[in-house]
Amino acid sequence: MDGLYALKPWYAARLGGVRATLARRRVSPDAVTAAGVAAGAAAGAALALVRPGPLAGVLVALLLAARLACANLDGALARETGRTSPWGSVVxxxxxxxxxLAVLAGCLALAPAWLVASAALAATLPSWASLAGAAAGGPRPQGGPAGKTERCLLLALIAFTGWASPLLAVIAAGSVLTxxxxxxxxRRSL
Known part of the structure; x- marks a missing residue:
C-alpha cells in the first residue's frame, strides 16, 4: 500500500540534474527545505486568494509539485554532499x-475552520506514526492510501473544483487510515 510513494525512485531520477546543480552550487539542504516550505505557503495563499478553477488548480498543482520536489531533494542533496546530520533530519x-499545514491553512477561505483543523491534525498523524516507529527501532514506513503525495493531489483538486469540504474530509479520513x-x-516488524 505504498500509493503514489511507489513513484519516488522514478521522481528522484527525474530530479537528478537539479540535485547535481544544487550540489555543484553548494546549496544547503536546509535552504531546499525552506524553499519547500515557501512553496507550500504559496500554494496555501493561492488556495485562499485565487477563485477555484483552472487557474487556481494549475497554480496550486505547480506549487505543490515544487514542494514535493524540495521534499525529495533536501535529504538526497544532504546524502550526496555528505552534509547529513541529526539536526538536518529535524529541520x-x-x-x-x-x-x-501552510497549504491546508489556505483552505480556511473555502471550508469551515473545524474541518480544516481536523484535516490538518489528521494529516500529521501518518508522519508521527512513522517517526514513532523509527524511534522505537522499527522501520519508518512511507506512502499509504493518503500519504503526502496523495494529500497534495487532493489539495490540487480542491483548487480546481472548489469542493473543499468533501475533499478535506477525504484528507482527514485517509490520513487516519494511513x-x-x-x-x-x-507493530508487525517490532
Missing amino acids: NELGDRVAE AAVRLARI
Missing part, C-alpha cells in the same frame, strides 16, 4: 509539517 521533518496502516506495519 527536514519540521519543514514537511509546516509546508503541509496512520493506522503504518502503525500495523510497525
Whole structure:
C-alpha cells in the first residue's frame, strides 16, 4: 500500500540534474527545505486568494509539485554532499509539517475552520506514526492510501473544483487510515 510513494525512485531520477546543480552550487539542504516550505505557503495563499478553477488548480498543482520536489531533494542533496546530520533530519521533518499545514491553512477561505483543523491534525498523524516507529527501532514506513503525495493531489483538486469540504474530509479520513496502516506495519516488524 505504498500509493503514489511507489513513484519516488522514478521522481528522484527525474530530479537528478537539479540535485547535481544544487550540489555543484553548494546549496544547503536546509535552504531546499525552506524553499519547500515557501512553496507550500504559496500554494496555501493561492488556495485562499485565487477563485477555484483552472487557474487556481494549475497554480496550486505547480506549487505543490515544487514542494514535493524540495521534499525529495533536501535529504538526497544532504546524502550526496555528505552534509547529513541529526539536526538536518529535524529541520527536514519540521519543514514537511509546516509546508503541509501552510497549504491546508489556505483552505480556511473555502471550508469551515473545524474541518480544516481536523484535516490538518489528521494529516500529521501518518508522519508521527512513522517517526514513532523509527524511534522505537522499527522501520519508518512511507506512502499509504493518503500519504503526502496523495494529500497534495487532493489539495490540487480542491483548487480546481472548489469542493473543499468533501475533499478535506477525504484528507482527514485517509490520513487516519494511513496512520493506522503504518502503525500495523510497525507493530508487525517490532
